[in-house]
Amino acid sequence: MRRISINRYRCAYCGACVAVCKFDANELVETFLTIHEDKCTLCMACVKTCPMQALEVEE
Amino acid sequence: MKTDYDVVVIGAGPAGSLAAKTAAENGLDVLLIEKRQEIGVPVRCAEGVSKEAIQQFVEIDRRWIAAEVVGAKVYAPDGTEIVMGEEMAGNEVGFVLERKIFDRHLARLAAKAGANVLVKTTATGIKRVDGLVEVSMRSMGENFNAKTKIVIGCDGVESRVGKWAGIDTTLKLGEIESCVQYLVTGIDFDPEYTYFWLGKSIAPGGYIWLFPKGNSAANVGIGVLPSMADRSPKEYLDRFMEEVFPEGEVVEVVVGGVPVKGPIETAVADNVMLAGDAARHSDPITGGGIANAMKAGYFAGTVAKEAVEKGDFSAIMLRKYDELWKNDFGKSLHRNKILQQKFIKMDDETLNKLARSIAGYNLGEMSVKKLVLELVKKNPRLLWDIKSLFI
Ligand SMILES: Cc1cc2nc3c(=O)[nH]c(=O)nc-3n(C[C@H](O)[C@H](O)[C@H](O)COP(=O)(O)OP(=O)(O)OC[C@H]3O[C@@H](n4cnc5c(N)ncnc54)[C@H](O)[C@@H]3O)c2cc1C
Ligand code: SF4
Numbered sequence: 001m002r003r004i005s006i007n008r009y010r011c012a013y014c015g016a017c018v019a020v021c022k023f024d025a026n027e028l029v030e031t032f033l034t035i036h037e038d039k040c041t042l043c044m045a046c047v048k049t050c051p052m053q054a055l056e057v058e059e
Numbered sequence: 060m061k062t063d064y065d066v067v068v069i070g071a072g073p074a075g076s077l078a079a080k081t082a083a084e085n086g087l088d089v090l091l092i093e094k095r096q097e098i099g100v101p102v103r104c105a106e107g108v109s110k111e112a113i114q115q116f117v118e119i120d121r122r123w124i125a126a127e128v129v130g131a132k133v134y135a136p137d138g139t140e141i142v143m144g145e146e147m148a149g150n151e152v153g154f155v156l157e158r159k160i161f162d163r164h165l166a167r168l169a170a171k172a173g174a175n176v177l178v179k180t181t182a183t184g185i186k187r188v189d190g191l192v193e194v195s196m197r198s199m200g201e202n203f204n205a206k207t208k209i210v211i212g213c214d215g216v217e218s219r220v221g222k223w224a225g226i227d228t229t230l231k232l233g234e235i236e237s238c239v240q241y242l243v244t245g246i247d248f249d250p251e252y253t254y255f256w257l258g259k260s261i262a263p264g265g266y267i268w269l270f271p272k273g274n275s276a277a278n279v280g281i282g283v284l285p286s287m288a289d290r291s292p293k294e295y296l297d298r299f300m301e302e303v304f305p306e307g308e309v310v311e312v313v314v315g316g317v318p319v320k321g322p323i324e325t326a327v328a329d330n331v332m333l334a335g336d337a338a339r340h341s342d343p344i345t346g347g348g349i350a351n352a353m354k355a356g357y358f359a360g361t362v363a364k365e366a367v368e369k370g371d372f373s374a375i376m377l378r379k380y381d382e383l384w385k386n387d388f389g390k391s392l393h394r395n396k397i398l399q400q401k402f403i404k405m406d407d408e409t410l411n412k413l414a415r416s417i418a419g420y421n422l423g424e425m426s427v428k429k430l431v432l433e434l435v436k437k438n439p440r441l442l443w444d445i446k447s448l449f450i
């Protein structure tokens with residue numbers, strides 16, 4: 001299944017990906033980003049926005 | 060634990076702390092919650108702000124001032140320099156803050172005014188029940204709810220309070236600056252100035268900045284629009300650092316997103332107000348958001364008081380808050396959104412030409428307005444369509 005994968009070694013927990021998610025599918029608590037796969041539509045907005053390139057689509 | 064409040068403020072940045080402080084000073088029962096365990100950390104900011112904006116709300120305390128600046132130097136892609144600001148030291152107009160300390164100071168002022176503060180406490184949802192709001196929270200791992208008349212959502216760029224309340228503040232890829240910043244030491248620059256480098260090839264849809272932080276250290280950072288950039292901001296910044304400051308050592312990395320959406324239609328819903336980055340209050344040209352966040356928090360706090368006095372928490376009552384911020388900084392958000400649209404489309408050659416038209420003498424005042432007015436004066440044909448913005 002395709003999904004967004006998070007490279008936690010790159011992620012700088014800035015929340016920019018949450019700001020662009022139209023589907024309320026991600027959440028940042030402190031340093032921990034969660035993607036709710038049931039809500040994620042794979043729209044790619046977060047992938048394109050992440051300043052650290054910590055997100056990508058995983059086949 | 061107390062579970063009934065007049066106001067629950069979600070997020071303890073500048074907006075939230077000012078909202079909580081103002082509401083508490085007005086005699087309301089206030090809870091301020093912050094999901095981080097340390098307020099202000101990690102920093103997501105270049106920390107530049109006008110002196111005036113800060114003085115309006117708090118007494119200056121040297122502990123949270125890293126540097127003071129007299130003006131700005133702006134560079135076109137070909138290196139043409141524009142200087143803005145006071146000629147001499149002693150006329151500092153801008154502060155570079157130490158936000159780790161500043162944000163905590165503001166939260167303490169809120170507490171001092173009587174607000175309850177909870178850290179490591181995340182809002183996980185809101186629900187309207189009988190004209191009030193139930194806020195669900197997770198505090199140090201424990202779930203609990205509090206009832207409140209009003210929620211002020213100050214949850215920053217990653218705001219979810221708006222979404223929960225039915226205010227769509229989602230940012231499109233052309234409405235957020237994707238940013239990376241380094242705290243760099245051991246580089247050579249004039250510590251009395253902030254620096255800006257413009258150009259599509261340097262920072263598509265944004266710019267690179269340098270804000271002095273004292274002791275030959277500076278915040279050097281970049282913002283780009285994801286809709287225009289074909290690489291990550293980090294790659295653009297790394298290239299710039301190699302070319303301009305190869306001798307610098309990076310001692311801190313800051314990452315973040317800044318809303319550059321322009322004014323939203325409304326920042327209120329029944330029982331809910333949004334303030335600061337949560338309401339996309341940061342400036343579309345400069346990306347500055349501290350001053351507006353503080354103002355918005357203050358406005359929201361005062362309207363909360365009025366709403367509680369009247370016992371009316373409806374969106375109609377809270378629109379008063381919309382009026383306040385729109386008539387204040389809302390106007391410049393609107394104007395600067397139009398300016399941003401115009402400037403991000405310019406190619407590097409046009410920017411060079413504009414810069415050359417006013418290069419060589421000091422513009423005096425450090426402001427977007429002053430800069431653009433000078434440019435319009437010298438380039439009436441190229442900029443005819445933005446002239447009316449300033450009349
Ligand atoms: C790289 C960068 C450089 C910048 N440079 C400048 C600058 O030089 N000058 C300037 O004026 N502005 C600058 N800004 C913008 C500025 O940082 C913001 O506009 C400002 O911090 C907004 O304040 P705020 O109170 O609205 O939000 P924030 O300061 O972001 O505070 C929001 C708080 O809410 C908390 N929160 C979020 N969700 C929840 C939840 N569910 N429950 C509890 N708490 C929650 C967060 O943890 C955070 O502490 C910059 C931004 C970036 C990213
Ligand atoms: S935008 Fe990137 S760096 Fe920022 S929180 Fe999301 S995944 Fe992490």
Ligand code: SF4
Pocket residue numbers: 004017020021022023024025026035039040041042043044045046047
């Ligand atoms: S891919 Fe789209 S829907 Fe999924 S988390 Fe990212 S922004 Fe949200």
